[in-house]
Amino acid sequence: MSVSVWKANQRRLAPWLFLAPGLLMFAIYVIIPICQSMWISFFDWDGLGEKQWIGTANYVELVDDDAFYTSLKNNVIWLVLYMLSVPAGLMIAIFLNQTITGMRLYKSLFFFPFVISQVVVGLIFSWFYAPGFGLLYNLIELVTGTGVAVLADDRYVTYGIIAAGLWPQIAYVMILYLTGLNNVSPDQVEAARLDGAKGWKMLWHVVLPQLRPATFIAVVVTVIGALRSFDLVSVMTDGGPYGSSRVLSFYMYEQALSEYGYRMGYGAAIAVVLFAIMMVFISGFIWKMWRDETER
Amino acid sequence: MVHYLKGSLALGAILLSSTAAIAQQRVVKYNADYDPAPLAAMEQIIADFEAANPDIDIQLNNFDHEGYKTAIRNFLTADAPDLANWYAGNRMAPFVTSGQFMDVSDVWEANGLKDSLGSALASMTIDGKQWGIPYTYYQWGIYFNKDAYAAAGVEVPGPEGVSWEQFVQNCEKFAAAGIDCITTGTKALWPGAGIFDYMNLRTNGYEFHMDLTAGKVAWTDDRVKATFAEWAKVQPYITKNHAAIDWQDAAALLVQGKAANYVMGNFAVAVFKEGGMTNDNLGFMGFPEITPGLARAEEAPTDTVHIPSGATNPDDAKKFLAYLATAEAQNKINAAMGQLPINKDSTVADDPFLQAGFKMLSTADGGIAQFFDRDAPAEMAKAGMEGFQEFMVKPENLDKILDRLEKVRARVY
Numbered sequence: 001m002s003v004s005v006w007k008a009n010q011r012r013l014a015p016w017l018f019l020a021p022g023l024l025m026f027a028i029y030v031i032i033p034i035c036q037s038m039w040i041s042f043f044d045w046d047g048l049g050e051k052q053w054i055g056t057a058n059y060v061e062l063v064d065d066d067a068f069y070t071s072l073k074n075n076v077i078w079l080v081l082y083m084l085s086v087p088a089g090l091m092i093a094i095f096l097n098q099t100i101t102g103m104r105l106y107k108s109l110f111f112f113p114f115v116i117s118q119v120v121v122g123l124i125f126s127w128f129y130a131p132g133f134g135l136l137y138n139l140i141e142l143v144t145g146t147g148v149a150v151l152a153d154d155r156y157v158t159y160g161i162i163a164a165g166l167w168p169q170i171a172y173v174m175i176l177y178l179t180g181l182n183n184v185s186p187d188q189v190e191a192a193r194l195d196g197a198k199g200w201k202m203l204w205h206v207v208l209p210q211l212r213p214a215t216f217i218a219v220v221v222t223v224i225g226a227l228r229s230f231d232l233v234s235v236m237t238d239g240g241p242y243g244s245s246r247v248l249s250f251y252m253y254e255q256a257l258s259e260y261g262y263r264m265g266y267g268a269a270i271a272v273v274l275f276a277i278m279m280v281f282i283s284g285f286i287w288k289m290w291r292d293e294t295e296r
Numbered sequence: 297m298v299h300y301l302k303g304s305l306a307l308g309a310i311l312l313s314s315t316a317a318i319a320q321q322r323v324v325k326y327n328a329d330y331d332p333a334p335l336a337a338m339e340q341i342i343a344d345f346e347a348a349n350p351d352i353d354i355q356l357n358n359f360d361h362e363g364y365k366t367a368i369r370n371f372l373t374a375d376a377p378d379l380a381n382w383y384a385g386n387r388m389a390p391f392v393t394s395g396q397f398m399d400v401s402d403v404w405e406a407n408g409l410k411d412s413l414g415s416a417l418a419s420m421t422i423d424g425k426q427w428g429i430p431y432t433y434y435q436w437g438i439y440f441n442k443d444a445y446a447a448a449g450v451e452v453p454g455p456e457g458v459s460w461e462q463f464v465q466n467c468e469k470f471a472a473a474g475i476d477c478i479t480t481g482t483k484a485l486w487p488g489a490g491i492f493d494y495m496n497l498r499t500n501g502y503e504f505h506m507d508l509t510a511g512k513v514a515w516t517d518d519r520v521k522a523t524f525a526e527w528a529k530v531q532p533y534i535t536k537n538h539a540a541i542d543w544q545d546a547a548a549l550l551v552q553g554k555a556a557n558y559v560m561g562n563f564a565v566a567v568f569k570e571g572g573m574t575n576d577n578l579g580f581m582g583f584p585e586i587t588p589g590l591a592r593a594e595e596a597p598t599d600t601v602h603i604p605s606g607a608t609n610p611d612d613a614k615k616f617l618a619y620l621a622t623a624e625a626q627n628k629i630n631a632a633m634g635q636l637p638i639n640k641d642s643t644v645a646d647d648p649f650l651q652a653g654f655k656m657l658s659t660a661d662g663g664i665a666q667f668f669d670r671d672a673p674a675e676m677a678k679a680g681m682e683g684f685q686e687f688m689v690k691p692e693n694l695d696k697i698l699d700r701l702e703k704v705r706a707r708v709y
Contacts, residue, residue, distance in 0.1 A: 046390055046394060047369055048369060048372070048373060048390060048391065048394035048396055049393065049394030049395065050394075061707075066700065129540070130540065130541075131536075131537035131540055131541065132537075132545075149536070149537035149539075149540045150540075151539075151540040152536075152537045152538070152539035152540030152541075152689070154689075237483070237540075238483065238484065238485075240482075240483060240485070240539055240682075240685065241482075241539035241540070241685055241686070241689060242539070242682040242683070242685045242686035242689070243682050254678075257366060258366070259362075259365045259366065259674075260669070260674040260675065260677055260678035261674070261678075262390055262674050262675070263675065
């Protein structure tokens with residue numbers, strides 16, 4: 001009996017059986033925690049005592065929270081400026097896509113920043129900016145007479161951190177484009193050359209269209225990298241000076257988990273907002289991938 | 297089978313004979329966050345305690361100091377030890393109100409601690425009960441570099457300190473000599489709170505400061521503004537870029553003579569001396585009087601040990617707390633930490649800064665404040681310290697800062 005049920009439905013059941021381990025993991029580690037965060041965001045909870053239902057009060061407070069808008073604004077700056085890593089990575093990749101002796105060494109040197117841990121990148125740039133002994137500080141002092149402590153100035157601090165973040169991100173994008181350039185068909189380049197295409201025209205009309213998959217991946221990793229920027233902020237400024245370099249992920253950590261943070265509900269509400277923002281991009285990416293696959 | 301049985305019996309007998317005591321020992325798990333020197337002292341104290349109580353085995357589990365502050369929340373709820381380090385004042389309030397710390401009033405009662413640890417009683421009491429045992433504290437004040445004073449041609453203050461007018465005048469002279477009058481490093485925010493605490497204690501007194509940190513006074517109150525008005529007098533002379541440096545970096549500025557004064561806790565002395573300063577050129581004075589005639593209050597944060605409510609062996613943990621409260625134990629650990637014992641029968645180590653601090657604290661008739669982040673609840677503390685940092689960079693934003701703090705106060709309390 002049971003054997004015949006299996007036989008009758010084998011084709012329908014088998015895929016689900018194969019998917020089951022993955023689905024289970026995905027549910028436990030992704031879906032359920034997301035739902036839990038949303039649930040917690042409706043409570044006032046210090047993480048220790050009793051939870052208290054307060055409805056949407058956390059969200060109402062967010063709307064009136066200056067620090068939240070600072071974080072949101074910084075997240076937007078991150079998103080926009082982080083995108084610079086895509087053209088910059090492409091330029092370096094094209095520059096490095098030559099056959100000279102020792103090219104592998106240069107490639108790996110350019111890739112090096114991505115290999116270093118973000119924490120170390122943050123530390124190196126903190127020293128670079130440090131008032132007193134920092135290289136950049138001393139350079140500015142030499143030129144203008146007064147040094148600028150980038151990380152102590154609320155006008156420059158976010159840009160200073162983004163510059164640190166771009167360093168490894170450009171290397172990452174570069175490696176994506178380098179693999180992409182390997183797949184550019186030489187026939188087409190040759191044909192274009194016979195038709196008289198050169199320079200920008202060649203890049204724009206012949207090479208770039210073939211690099212589309214690499215560009216797509218580069219944009220995806222850059223958007224996500226910008227939105228989850230946390231480690232650099234934490235290492236370089238701790239959100240300071242006076243909270244002006246916070247981003248949403250760091251603000252969430254500060255409110256819920258840091259030394260003075262005992263507001264799990266409020267932190268969860270920030271996380272939900274961040275999730276909603278990410279969802280916009282992720283849905284866009286998924287929609288594009290789905291469209292590309294069905295077109296084929 | 298018989299063979300194995302014999303073997304295991306023999307093995308058991310050997311184990312029994314060698315560790316007969318251990319078989320009956322009751323374990324007390326202790327989570328702490330000591331630096332190396334105090335850790336060694338605490339291990340010594342535990343050894344002494346175990347020698348006197350052979351049936352108790354204290355297992356010390358030492359954490360990294362910064363990591364401990366966030367780890368404690370996890371282990372209190374998930375896997376509670378029998379003893380845990382923490383801090384006095386409002387800093388322990390979240391754990392007390394959520395029922396994570398055990399009431400240890402009986403230990404205070406049975407050992408007469410309300411008398412012997414009397415100076416810390418108020419900061420250990422919430423709802424009329426005591427929630428832990430204090431074992432060390434240290435003074436805050438102004439540490440200064442005598443060489444920097446000499447370089448700027450400013451008279452070196454004596455042990456009685458200087459007046460506020462004199463201090464501000466000195467700052468002008470330091471500025472003329474290219475030396476920072478006051479240095480601090482507020483990257484981690486809290487060093488700035490030390491300056492605020494003293495400005496407020498000296499301008500408005502202990503009661504007002506306690507009311508402010510307890511949320512009973514508005515941040516937009518004129519008396520708070522008076523505090524910031526005094527602070528504004530020295531604000532231009534505070535190290536620029538303090539928001540980008542840690543307190544240790546600022547200590548280096550003092551050591552190098554690039555800064556003259558540093559409002560800090562006594563733990564900084566070790567860093568100054570590592571940097572090459574000696575008792576000859578490192579000076580200490582109390583914070584100058586601002587409003588004449590105010591009872592002098594000082595700042596002295598207290599470190600404590602508590603019993604989590606989830607403790608499995610609270611009875612033996614209480615025995616250890618009682619021992620930690622004795623003058624003997626407090627002498628030992630404070631000699632190693634370079635800090636002040638709380639027990640009134642204990643002795644202060646022979647060190648000029650500790651002696652000066654002890655004298656200053658024992659004659660403070662206004663009261664002893666803990667520290668801004670221990671007197672105020674966590675959320676208020678964080679917002680406040682950010683505000684202090686912003687004020688020291690952009691004093692023109694004061695009204696905006698105070699409005700923001702008032703908004704936080706309305707929500708927190």
